[in-house]
Amino acid sequence: MIRKIITLMCSLTLLTGVVGCTKQDKEEESGKIKIMVSINPLKEFAQAVGKELVEVDTLVPEGMEPHDFEPKSKDLVQLNKSDIFVYNGLGMEEWLDKVLSTIQDKDRIKIVDSSKGASTITTEGKIDPHLWLSLKQAKNQAANIKDALIKIDEKNKEQYEGNFNEFASRLDTLYYENEQRFNKLKNRDFVTGHEAFGYLCRDFNLTQKSVEDVFAEGEVTPQKFKDLVQFSKENKIETIFMEEFASPKVSETLAKEVGAKVEKIYTIESKEDGRDYVESMKYNLDVVYNSLK
Ligand SMILES: [Zn+2]
Numbered sequence: 001m002i003r004k005i006i007t008l009m010c011s012l013t014l015l016t017g018v019v020g021c022t023k024q025d026k027e028e029e030s031g032k033i034k035i036m037v038s039i040n041p042l043k044e045f046a047q048a049v050g051k052e053l054v055e056v057d058t059l060v061p062e063g064m065e066p067h068d069f070e071p072k073s074k075d076l077v078q079l080n081k082s083d084i085f086v087y088n089g090l091g092m093e094e095w096l097d098k099v100l101s102t103i104q105d106k107d108r109i110k111i112v113d114s115s116k117g118a119s120t121i122t123t124e125g126k127i128d129p130h131l132w133l134s135l136k137q138a139k140n141q142a143a144n145i146k147d148a149l150i151k152i153d154e155k156n157k158e159q160y161e162g163n164f165n166e167f168a169s170r171l172d173t174l175y176y177e178n179e180q181r182f183n184k185l186k187n188r189d190f191v192t193g194h195e196a197f198g199y200l201c202r203d204f205n206l207t208q209k210s211v212e213d214v215f216a217e218g219e220v221t222p223q224k225f226k227d228l229v230q231f232s233k234e235n236k237i238e239t240i241f242m243e244e245f246a247s248p249k250v251s252e253t254l255a256k257e258v259g260a261k262v263e264k265i266y267t268i269e270s271k272e273d274g275r276d277y278v279e280s281m282k283y284n285l286d287v288v289y290n291s292l293k
Pocket residue numbers: 067130194196214215216267269
């Protein structure tokens with residue numbers, strides 16, 4: 001018995017020793033490239049391209065609606081410790097200039113505008129920032145991250161390119177699978193929480209109506225609600241899409257009013273239900289397609 005206890009104590013000490021050691025190593029130097037991204041989809045792209053060579057953190061915490069985010073000083077400390085900072089661009093990060101001005105070592109930290117080279121959409125005079133909701137534009141964003149990684153870590157170029165190609169082909173496959181079936185649709189209008197799906201609409205020739213605008217701003221006025229009811233009835237909308245962070249109650253009320261069902265949709269601005277980027281996009285395309293067919 002005593003021997004058993006001693007053995008147990010030894011393995012426990014060993015275990016704590018090992019755990020303590022790994023933790024310390026990680027805190028000091030993991031040898032990985034530290035990437036800070038602004039929002040959740042970019043985290044997924046950076047992880048897909050960098051895999052085990054990178055460590056990715058997100059400025060906007062999980063479960064927060066990024067249009068309302070304000071960075072805190074601890075976020076800026078963290079940002080200054082990273083090797084690469086990736087932002088979405090196109091006005092998604094309203095706080096961008098403020099954050100960029102706090103970067104001390106501008107020669108060391110590589111700053112990446114993931115929207116570089118994007119083919120953008122302008123709605124109501126504003127550029128729509130929700131690029132990642134297009135599989136094609138997401139590929140471009142991931143490519144910008146890949147290029148930045150190769151610039152600062154040339155020796156692993158092949159690995160980054162291989163990872164990128166693998167991710168890109170998953171996006172392409174999902175796109176082509178959907179292109180065919182969406183082409184055959186007659187109904188092309190859907191109603192959602194905020195105007196985030198402009199790029200997805202462009203890819204598949206659809207139109208969106210939404211409770212809130214492209215920057216998830218604006219009160220839902222009685223007039224706006226009336227317009228949505230009318231639009232939904234005229235277009236025989238059977239499903240109202242609900243976003244967790246954009247007036248979900250209004251979407252539910254609207255659905256009741258027009259006799260439609262409510263279905264969840266992901267803007268992917270924050271990670272939801274443990275689904276990764278490709279899973280969330282596949283889900284979105286499935287529910288939108290099913291609501292229109
Ligand atoms: Zn948004």
